[in-house]
Amino acid sequence: MGRGGKRTVRALALALAVACAAGCQTVREEVRPLRETTLTVARSGGEVTLSWIGVRGTYYSVMYTDARGAKAQWKLLPDAINVRGLATGEPIVVKDRLPAHQPRYYRLVQDVRPLAP
Secondary structure (H helix, E strand, O other): OOHHHHHHHHHHHHHHHHHHHOOOOOOOOOOOOOOOOOOEEEEEOOEEEEEEEOOOOOEEEEEEEOOOOOOOOOEEOHHHOOEEOOOOOOEEEEEEEOOOOOOOEEEEEEEOOOOOO
């Protein structure tokens, strides 16, 4: 690396130090699940079956997106919002329909309280 490269690295390090000293902070958000839950997804043509083992009194909501990546827009699956576990150890099953060629990604949200409607 030439002299200009070293100056650029030093200037960048100084700029980062100044930015952090001016109130920049790292925010780390961790979401710990109530319990480990496995969401099983099976697809047959345009029908998707999602299932998991429920816990009594726990509310579950399924979210989906049609694109992967950090900028994916996650939405609630209309027929899978605030599904309540009625008995521990019993499977919960919901369905989704979409065109056979369209990809879709899912995530399961769980809480002891229902999501706000």
